[in-house]
Amino acid sequence: MTVNNRSQRMFHWTILALLTLGAVIAMAPMLYMVATAFKPAAYVPEFPPKFIPDNPTLENFRTAFNSRNFDTALFNSAKVAVSTALLVTTLSSMMAYAFARFEFPGKTLLFYTILAMMMVPTMMLIIPQFILASKLELINSHTGLVLVYTAGGLAFNMFLLRGFFESLPYELEEAALIDGANQFVIFWRIMLPLARPALSTVGVFSFLGAWDEYIWALTVLTDPAKRTLPIAIQNFRGTRATDWGLVFAASLTAVVPTVLLFVFFQRYFVQGITTGAVKK
């Protein structure tokens, strides 16, 4: 768009000003969290609030890492999130390929069942899932977390990848078939490498989902050594006097990896969340 006259230039500067103001308001809570994480003994908010601490300290981070299995929680979350991301990516891409390329009895029924299930609130299933986890001895187990997170993420990611596979031409597969490759070789050697951008989207989304998941972890993890980050942060919050500096130092430790992922993969994020929403 060319800025060609005075009133149009005004219009554009107004937009820029409004967006900047909005961005400042939107960012303020985050920046205040960062500032508080570096303040010593922040039991009550200081008056006036300061976005740049007077005496910034790393004390809160030191305390966090020295106490209550916080480093264990960090490791647990990383382990659970990476496993979930790998499992969701593998299984949902296989399912997506089946739906995109094959015809088989029951396909339509299965497809619409999974689609309809996406309307069901995830948390609604927590009671039967809890009973099932108890029966399978998956309480206090990271395997239990990974299985439930994976099952919960399959549908959305399967639809996302199916759309991607459907957009690929058939020629490559046909050529490979003539060369004698079977479907699994084609899937592994041809389709997956082509789908790398879409797979990254799925992987990043699944990682973040598992990294931040709270409700299921809250329900099935009672062993302090098994805790994941959201539960560890909640424990710093405590019930009575809260050292907010400590809470936010722990929070920041959990949030920074997600922000980095977001910054590096911004393109994939946009792709992932707009697929299906906007008709191309």
Next chain:
Amino acid sequence: MRAKLHYRWYTPYLFLLPGLALYVLWMIYPLGYEFYISFFDWKIMPGQTSEFIGWANYQRVLDDKNFWLALENTVRYTAVTVIGQMVIGLGLAVMVHRVFIAKRLFRGIYYLPVVTSWVVVSFLFQFIFSAHRGGLVNYTLIDVLHMLDEPVNWIGETNTAWIIIYSLGIWKGMGWTMVIFLAALQGIPPELYESAAIDGAGEIGQFRFITLPMIRRTTLFILVALVIGGFQVFISVYLITGGGPLHRTEVVLSYMYDRSFDRLWFGYGAAISYILAAIVVLVSFGQLRLFGQSDDADY
């Protein structure tokens, strides 16, 4: 002409099997199992027998004043935050679409809360809505904007506690709405605006007669998705007010969780879950029916 690949009859099932096995075990089976549980006075201790009580759990839920209040709170939360996210999200999208520098930066900043954990932002909002004069919100309203004289005890009263929860819901979700609206705006052919400008349509006319109709499908998608999300509000309520005082700020899922995992009334919780799911499914279809009209609603 769509090409056909040759494969053995069982090949598709081999691709589906591992994922589907997990999906059936942890999603489909629990859905059925929960329906079963909802007909019992469910005992979780080993050795105790659960008693079949028919529709009694459903009857008790429908007679429970706290459930109705939780439902009302949920509906109100959904209405407020869906409207807030859509209006602000669309406004931001329109502006980010038109801004001539730092487009990606703005998109990134507004999207940041979306990728931040619900637990973290729930505590963060509790902190900035602190009752102290130094709480960020109180300070801004009193000492910067001079709109108030006294600090507000936000968490202390039901109405003001809702303000914390509503503003968190809108702040956290508006970036998601913006990104989707932005993608839709970028899909509108610029020729449409050019010819409208030649015909003398101003900014507002163009927005009304080109932008809005062109993003109708996207708007419907966002509406349905946000309403489903709104009905599932849980973490912010659970961590900020805990549903209290005396269940005044309970939402359906926080009440379900309280009954199920605090009181251990699993049958009762299962009935609440089924009622909520039924409401969500009906409301979703209702919206598609009402606003989808002749569109092929194929998502």
